[in-house]
Amino acid sequence: MTTIHNGEVRTRVWRHGKLEAEDFPFADVSEHLKDPDSLVWVDLLDPKPERLLDLAEELGFDAFAVEDALARSERTKATRYPTHTFLTVYATHLLTTPDPALETYESRLATTRVSAFMIPGCLVTVRRGGPFDMQDVVNRWDANPDLVKYGTAALLHGLLDVIVDGQFDTIRDLDDAIEDIEDGLFADEAHTKTIQRGVYRLRKELVQLRRVVLPMREIVNAVMHFRAEHGISAELDSWYTDLYDHVLRAAEWTESLRDMVTTIFETNLSLQDARLNTVMKKLTGWAAIIAVPTAVTGWYGMNVPYPGVGERTGLVTVAIVIALSATVLYLLFKRRDWL
Template sequence: MGCETWGVSSDGAGRITSCRWEHGKVVDEAFGLDEVSELLERDGSLIWVDLCEPDHAGLRALADELGLDPHAVEDAVSAGERPKATRHANHTFLTVYATRLVPSDDPSVSAADPEASGRESRLRTSRISAFVLPRGVITVRGDDDVDMGQVLERWNDDPELLQLGVGALVHGLLDAVVDGHFDSIQQLDDAIEGLEDLLFDERGQVHTVQVRTYRLRKELVELRRVVLPMRDVVNAVLRHRGELDQRHTALDGFYDDLYDHVLRAAEWTESLRDMVTTIFETNLSLQDARLNTVMKKLTGWAAIIAVPTAVTGWFGQNVPYPGFGRPWGVLFSAAVIAAVAVTLYGVFRRKGWI
C-alpha cells in the first residue's frame, strides 16, 4: 500500500502527499490538510504530509491550525536559508538540501557557447524543510526535483522501525539526504580521478584541464555549503529528539550511525577540495616544466641554425680566407657546417634538449 500524491488542491496548498501509519503499517493516505490536526491527536498515529510548491497563504493557514512558529514558516518558503535545525515551542524545524550531479549534456548545463557549458556547475541542490511534531512530520519543498518516493520506501521497508515514533521518520529523511550527498561526492571523486589522468597526458591538454578544474572547484564549493552544516543539524536533532519523543531510545544507534555518515561526507568533501587544489598547482608546475622543455628545444635548434649562418658569414667576407677563390673552399665550408651542426645535435640530444 503506497501513499498517493494529489494534484493542486483547492485551497492553494500546492501538490500534497499524505500518509498515516499505525504500528508501522499504512492505514490511511491522501487525507486533507483539514484532517491533519485531528489525526495528530490520535494515540499510536504517525503521519507524514508533504507540501510541494505550497502557496504561502495555505501554508500559513496550516501553521495557524497546528501552532507552528511563524518564523519557521517564513524560513520554509524563503530563499537562501542555510541547513539548520531549530527548536520551537511544540516542534523542531529542519532545513536540509538534497543534492544530485546532472550529466554534462543535460539541457540545464548545455549552453549556446561550448566554453560556457564546460564551466557550468552540474550540481543541483533542492531544499527540504520539515516541521517535526510529536506524532508526525510535515515536509515543505520548493520543487519536485527530490524523489520523496525513495524516502517513503525507506519508511515502509522497515515497519518495526516506524513503531519507534517520529524519530524514525526524521532518521529516514536525513539518511536519504546524506546518501544523496555520498552519491554526489562519489561522482566528483570519479571526475577528479579522470582529471588526474588527463593532467599527465603527454598531449598536454592544458585548456581542458583548466576548464574541468575550475568546474570541479565550483561544484565542491557549492557541495561544501550544504554538507558541512549537516553535522550541526544532526547534533541538534539528537538533542531535541528526546523532547519530542521520550518513549524510545532504540533509535540512538541509528542516529549515531547517521552522524558518522555525516562526518565521513564532510571529511570526504574536504579531502576532494584539497585534491582539486593540488591538481591546480600541479597543472601550473607542469606548464612551467613544459615551457622549459620548449625553450630548451628552441635554444638547441637556434644554436644549430646559427652554425651555417656564422660559417657562411665568415666565408662571405671580402678578405682572403682558406680556400678563397678555389673550388675546395666551398667543400671545406660545407664540411665545417655539417660537422659542427651534427656535433651540436648530438650534444643537445644527449642532454634531452631536443
C-alpha cells in the same frame, strides 16, 4: 483549510506502526492528528505562501520558521521552538546530462532545499524545486516498517538518511571526476585548457557542496540532543549514531576532495612550467644548431679574399664545416637531454 491539488501535496498516516491511509484529502489532516495513536506525514512541493500559512496556523508553527521555509534561500540549520523543531537541509544531485552550457565553468551541482516541521505525531516536509524525489524516502520507510512505530523521529531519520546517501553519491561522482582529471594530467598530449576548466569547475562545485554537507553534523547533533522533547526512544539511538557516522564520513570525504583539487591545481601549474622549460630548452638547442650555418655562411659571405674564394673547394669546405659543427652540437645536446 485550503484545498491543495494532487501533485502539490502528499499525505500518509500510520497507526501503531502500520500504514492506514495515504494520499488522503489535505483537509483530513486535522482529523487524523486528533488520534494520539496516529502518525501523520504531509509533504508540500513548492507550496503557495497562503497554503503553508493555513497549515502553520492550525498546527502552531512559529512564524519565523514558516518564513524560513518560504524564503528563496536559507542556510542549513536546526532550530527548536516551544511547540516544534524546524530544520532545513539540502539534497544534492550532480547533473550528468550533456549540455553545451555546462562545458564552460558552470557548476553541475543541483540542490533541493527540504524543510521539515517536527511535532509529536506529525512530520511536515516542504520542498523547493530540484530533482529530489520523496519517493526514495517513502521507500526507505516502507523498507523499515518496524521503525515507524517509534514516531516522528523515525520518519525524520529516514528523510535525513536518504539525503545523506544522496550527498554520498554526489561526493562519489566528484571523486570520479577528479580521478579522470588526474589521468589526463600526466598524459603525453594533455589539454591544458580542458584541465584548467575542469579543475575550476570542481573547485566551485566542492565549495557549494561543502556549504550543505558540513552543517549536517549540527543537524543530526541537534536532533539527538532534542530526543527527550520529541520522544526519541532508545531503540533509535543506534540508528541516529550510524547516521551521524555517515555524516562525518561525508564531511571528511568532502574536505579530502577539496585538498585533492587544490593539489591538482598546483600540480598542473608546476607541469606547465616544466613543459615550458622543456620547450625553451629545445628551442635554445635548435637555435644554437641553426646559428652555426648562419655564422659560417656569414663569415664566408664577407667581401674579402679568403681561401677557396670563387672555387669549388670553398663550397665544399663551407658545407663540411656546417655539417660537422651542427652534428657535434646535436649529439652534445641530445646527450644532455636538451632535444
